[in-house]
Amino acid sequence: MSSFKPLVFSGVQPTGNLHLGNYLGALQKFVALQDSHDCIYCVVDLHSITAQLVHDDLAGQTRAITAAFLASGIDPKKHIVFNQSRVPQHAELAWVFNCVARIGWMNRMTQFKDKAGKDRENASLGLLAYPSLMAADILVYRATHVPVGDDQKQHLELTRDIATKFNNDFSKRIAERGLGVEMAMGEETVNGFFPLTEPLIEGPATRVMSLRDGTKKMSKSDPSDLSRINLTDDADAIAKKIKKAKTDPEPLPSDVDGLAARPEAENLVGIYAALSGMSRAAVIGDFGGKQFSVFKPALAELAVDKLAPISAEMRRISADPGFVDGVLRDGGERAGVLAEQTMKSVRAIVGLLGD
Template structure:
């Protein structure tokens, strides 16, 4: 019995400027995974209209995310980079998954509650159902692994629930068509069409917090630009933002436990660890007992060293939109071939009549 081929899928929404949190929590790991996995990276422009239908420049934002992928080191020849709306099979499978998923599952999604706020009745249907689209993004390629932050774990669990229900509901048809793949679920060997995708949560800074409030996640939507380091910031701006980052008056602790009640200090230590590929313990061992007047300049120098070249390369790539569009077009064509192979079998499994 064949097994699922290891494949990584992930996507980034084209909404607002990419920032340090996106880089450390996602894009840098996307780059590293290229060395060990077959990878598909997507600019998820269909997701961007679930909470806000009308955008000032969705095309420009899509190109900017693509430029960030390329500037950070993702190779669009060896792997696939494309924008989601080019591949119609994402939406087709999302509709099928809307019929697989249960309303109760969607109502439990924490991010829907957060984004819809108190006026849930006025939220778009797309915002409620977008975890089904996320599941389709992953499973239309039968991806085995997804690099995710802690805040996306619930959505990946839903993806696994949808895959499990589809596999169970159509188990006889999958067997008749010989479309199943042997896999382990818990202690049991089962046969299914879709894999139970595994999360890849790793690194020292998978959740980067605001530079102005260590209790809030770094966000594109924060009204204060000082709360984040944008990937397009130049060296002077990066250094300025770190200098102005909120801290407390105490020196850095000599033990990691000393960061537990100090969210801003913990965040800056985590950023240093993430940028330098070191553990928090290693950073504390070097800087423990020192004032932020010593630590912040060291962090600023490191951040400029790592991020300024990416910003410069992003600006160069964005100055050539025809090249960016060619990357997306090529990636979309290659992605569509894989997606259609999946959907051809899904249509057979369900019983849709086609050519």
């Protein structure tokens, strides 16, 4: 019996401008994964309407995220880059998974509770079923790995629960049609149609905080543009924001432990470490005991060196929407072939008549 081919899937919502936190937390890792895995990267435009139905320019935001993918170094020829709505099999499999998943599972999702707030009765059904569509995004390609942050771990666990229940509920039909694939489940080897997708964690998580408040996560929704470095910022804007970043009056500590009670200092040191590929201890080794008047210019120079070329390339690509649309069209066609292979088997397993 065969095993699942290693495949990475990940998606980004087309909502607002991408910033430094998105680059360090996601895009930089997406680029690195290309060297070791087959990758499918998706702009998840269907997800973007679960919490907010009407957008000023959803198509433009979708193109902007695609431009950021390409400018960061994702190769759309070797791998697949597309927008979710081009491949209708995502929504088709999501409906099957809506019938597999239990309401109690969805009600336990902390992101739904956070986004719905106190008025849960007024939240859209799409917001409640968001994790089911996310599971379909992953499993319609039978992806084996997903790079995840802390906020998505629960959704990936649900994806595994849905895959397990589908495999168990249809185990006889899967076996009869010879569609089972070997996989490890604890100490046992079992077979099923869908893989139990694993989280992919590459090194220590990079949590980038606001440049105006080191206790809050860097966010595209923050009213202050000085709180974040946007991927569209030019060199002058990047340097200005680093210079104006909030700090305390003390010099940098002589060891990493000294950062614990100093959120702004910890954030800037963490950004330097992530951009340079150094450890935080190594950064402190170079700058410990020095004033921010010394450290900030060094950080600004590093940030401009790393980010300004990406910003310039992103603006160049965005100026040619026809090119971006061509990348998405090509990626959608290639993704659609893979997704349809999965759905033909799913229809047969479930008993849905088709071609």
